[in-house]
Amino acid sequence: MIDRSKPILVFLAAGVQGSAVMHAALGRGLKVRALVRDSNRATALAAPGVELAEGDLGAAASLTAASTGIDHAVLQVPIGPAETMAMQAGNALAAFKAAGIKSFVLKLASASRPAPCEEPSFIANHRIEEAARACGIDFAIVRPTMYLDNLLKPSALAEIINDGVFAPPIPASQRIAWTSADDCAEAALTLLERGAMGGDHRIAGPESLAGDELAERVSASLGRAIRYRGQPLDEFERDVDVAMGPGVGRRVASKFRYFATYPEEADAILARPFAPQSGLENFRPKSVERWVREHRLCFTIPST
Incomplete structure (x- = not known):
């Protein structure tokens, strides 16, 4: 059982995934x-029950300080090159051992x-799992x-609002049981509270949907028509390079090319x-319709 006094x-508390865990907790x-x-740039996180701790995944000593007095943690490292992700995870795990963390x-x-696999993000995940x-x-x-x-990323949201199109780099024929950051956060906290360690949990939605079926459910929840368009991968890479710098698109697209x-x-x-x-x-994932309704204000067309 969790000691609720600690x-x-x-x-990654300031990001989408980490903030979802924070709010779930x-x-x-x-x-x-x-x-x-x-911490000076994270004042928006300030709330009753929240203590800000500064730490850099590239600096093991700062993570040890942040882990001191802690029994349990939810660990995530930012997406990047496999070597960087493995190093950051290694620093966190070393800090956990030094601070006496009981579970994460x-x-x-x-x-x-597992190897052999040429996809960089899968390689990074495998290395992190082995270290854990x-x-x-x-x-x-x-x-x-x-x-x-x-759907809530700025570029995707703008296209949904302005053009009525959701265009991820995945063909409409690919069926996906869409999940959410909130559901993954709830699953993580459920496991910690129950002390249910040792498992490898794939968090998915309650339905397997093709692209057009996803669009139908989003449309029904918003009350206006949204189309699904699978963006060609070459086009996706070019867009990412423009937004984030040359070469980033290839790395980001590698998982979609693998699929x-x-x-x-x-x-x-x-x-x-x-x-x-x-x-x-007893975990019950949210439906697409429920998730969209909960985020409906994000999809509101700005008044002119």
Whole structure:
């Protein structure tokens, strides 16, 4: 059982995934130590039950200080080159051991595949998992299918509002059991509260939907027509390069190219709806319709 007098350490607290964990913890009456790089730029996180702690995933000493006095944590590292992700996770795990953390949930961005596998994000995930298993601390893994929160990225949201189109780099024929950052956060906190460590939990939505079916559900929830368009990967890479710099598009698109090359793997990772699992027997993922209704204001067309 969790000692509720102590906070839970939440990594990447200022980001979409970390803030979802923070709010899920507060909703359960738990305290949070929110790890941020600069507390002066994270004042929006200030709330009853939240303690800000400065730390840099590239600096192990800062993570040890942030982990001191903590029993449990939810660990996530930002997406980047495999070497960087593995180093950052290693620093966090070393800090956990030094501080005496009892258990943690490792939130990964997607499935991983053991070598040989050429996809960089899967390689990074595999290396992080191996390091977690070698550290000697009880832990569980939570991994999503595909996040509905992708609809809320500024570029995607603008296209939905202005053009009525959602255009991820995935063909409409690919079935996906869409999940959300909120559901993954709830799953992570459920496992921590129950002490259900040792599992590898794939968090998915309750339905497997093709692109047009997703668009139908979003349209019904918003009360206006939204179309799904699978963006060609070359076009997606160019757009990412323009937004984030040359070469970034290729790295970001690599997972989607993997899915296109290995459709059976894509189905195994993305398509199956959530099924009850040990530690998450009573977990009920949100439907697309419910998630869209909860975020309806984000999709509001600005008045002119």
